[in-house]
Amino acid sequence: MSFLEVSGIQVDEDGHTVLHDISFEQGEYEKIAIAGETGSGKSTLLQTIAGLVQASAGQITFEGKRVIGPHDKLVPGHEGIAYLSQHYDLPQFLRVEQVLRYANMLQGDEAETLYEVCRISHLKQRKTNQLSGGERQRIALARLLSTWPSLLLLDEPYSNLDKGHKELLKEVIHDITERLAITCILISHDPHDTLSWADRILVIKGGRIIQQGTPEQVYHHPTDTYTAGLFGSFNLIPAEAASEFVAKLGIAPQGRDILVRPEHIRFVSEAAGSLTGTVQKITFYGGFYDVQIQLSGTSINVRTQAIPAATGEKVYLTVELEQISFV
Numbered sequence: 103m104s105f106l107e108v109s110g111i112q113v114d115e116d117g118h119t120v121l122h123d124i125s126f127e128q129g130e131y132e133k134i135a136i137a138g139e140t141g142s143g144k145s146t147l148l149q150t151i152a153g154l155v156q157a158s159a160g161q162i163t164f165e166g167k168r169v170i171g172p173h174d175k176l177v178p179g180h181e182g183i184a185y186l187s188q189h190y191d192l193p194q195f196l197r198v199e200q201v202l203r204y205a206n207m208l209q210g211d212e213a214e215t216l217y218e219v220c221r222i223s224h225l226k227q228r229k230t231n232q233l234s235g236g237e238r239q240r241i242a243l244a245r246l247l248s249t250w251p252s253l254l255l256l257d258e259p260y261s262n263l264d265k266g267h268k269e270l271l272k273e274v275i276h277d278i279t280e281r282l283a284i285t286c287i288l289i290s291h292d293p294h295d296t297l298s299w300a301d302r303i304l305v306i307k308g309g310r311i312i313q314q315g316t317p318e319q320v321y322h323h324p325t326d327t328y329t330a331g332l333f334g335s336f337n338l339i340p341a342e343a344a345s346e347f348v349a350k351l352g353i354a355p356q357g358r359d360i361l362v363r364p365e366h367i368r369f370v371s372e373a374a375g376s377l378t379g380t381v382q383k384i385t386f387y388g389g390f391y392d393v394q395i396q397l398s399g400t401s402i403n404v405r406t407q408a409i410p411a412a413t414g415e416k417v418y419l420t421v422e423l424e425q426i427s428f429v
């Protein structure tokens with residue numbers, strides 16, 4: 103029995119299918135991130151798992167029991183699943199401790215641990231209208247967790263946070279998993295948040311899961327340009343230019359486009375180079391340079407720590423073969 107089993111979920115809103123045949127399983131304590139462009143259906147999926155949106159087909163099983171949708175339940179939701187919306191709300195003009203006391207189903211020590219994990223112990227005497235956005239969010243999170251759910255669904259928790267509050271929330275989410283032993287699913291549009299955190303990433307496009315895998319798999323071997331673009335910059339070498347490109351590298355052409363990340367191409371000496379090109383443009387980005395190179399039939403971008411040659415000069419390159427994807 104899986105901790106969470108999502109099977110053949112379809113959701114229709116206003117005669118339009120928002121989610122198509124979504125299936126995946128989650129083990130207890132497995133960290134799953136959901137990535138996808140705006141409007142791809144990420145929030146709808148989390149809300150359906152939480153029992154807040156009705157599925158028109160398929161079923162969700164959580165800890166062996168079916169999650170009932172809002173059409174069949176007087177108070178929508180599931181007591182073991184908490185959903186932190188992008189649009190969470192707190193009652194106005196109450197002290198934080200009052201807000202938490204109303205929601206609190208925990209004993210003294212448990213409550214203190216929760217406040218400590220959420221980094222809000224020092225805010226208990228504050229009024230809810232005297233808090234920053236990041237503080238409000240951590241209080242909303244503590245309020246949700248005070249019912250002691252086993253699964254926490256986080257919908258874009260880092261959006262609208264400045265760097266300091268974002269780093270603090272990352273520590274909070276880490277402790278929620280490690281100290282409170284709560285399993286999480288997280289949506290974020292920032293690849294740094296998902297790649298560095300998740301055990302597995304689900305990529306959603308147009309309401310369908312189009313790829314899933316470890317962060318390394320989706321980053322290094324995206325199955326198409328949509329997934330590649332969600333996680334960083336890439337070069338797409340069209341099939342016509344790709345055959346010459348791979349022939350020079352000593353691998354058989356496949357008649358398909360080639361996708362390769364800019365950091366997987368290296369400048370080498372003439373003797374060690376498989377490819378020859380001319381520097382077209384050099385751009386400094388602080389931690390690295392982006393160097394645009396004209397090769398025969400195509401142009402590529404290379405990420406490097408040092409300028410290989412001046413604009414207009416000849417350079418020699420090689421590519422890490424295992425990092426090439428045919429798409």
Ligand SMILES: Nc1ncnc2c1ncn2[C@@H]1O[C@H](COP(=O)(O)OP(=O)(O)OP(=O)(O)O)[C@@H](O)[C@H]1O
Pocket residue numbers: 115116120138139140141142143144145146147
């Ligand atoms: N209640 C609703 N009624 C009608 N359409 C809806 C409803 N909820 C969602 N949709 C539509 O379903 C699609 C998916 O929306 P959803 O909010 O799940 O996407 P998302 O990937 O979370 O987007 P974002 O990253 O912008 O939050 C969108 O086209 C949206 O307009």
